[in-house]
Amino acid sequence: MYATVSRKQQPKSFFNRKYRTEYLSEKFDYTSAFDCVFSSAYVGSKKTSVEFLDVVFRFLKEKDPSIQKNEVLFWDDRSENIEKVKQYGFEARRFSDAAQYHKEMVSLSLFE
Secondary structure (H helix, E strand, C coil): CEEEEECCCCCCCCCCCHHHHHHHHHCCCCHHHHEEEHHHHCCCCCCHHHHHHHHHHHHHHHHHHCHHHHHCCCCCCCCHHHHHHHHHHHEEECCCCCHHHHHHHHCCCCCC
16 A cells, blocks of 8 residues: 555644654554655645656556556545545545544554
């Protein structure tokens, strides 16, 4: 599975998006559940733009040519972002809080 990073749980003092990505990855243990984590701060495009989603998918296709769009998992706290990403073909889930995130990750067999 693969992930992009939402901004829902950032500390109020986080203004640098790259540091926020690292903080969230550590806090929610993304690296144990996902093969790759993508952030708009690193890619340089808005996370729901076709350019961003294309960069993510091309990167993943290079690593695994058999991967399909519906095997890519995207999390975000905004419903409108979820809809845009679903239209692109990725699996997308809405983040509401840490407990809900953990519960859904367990249901997907990505967390114990």
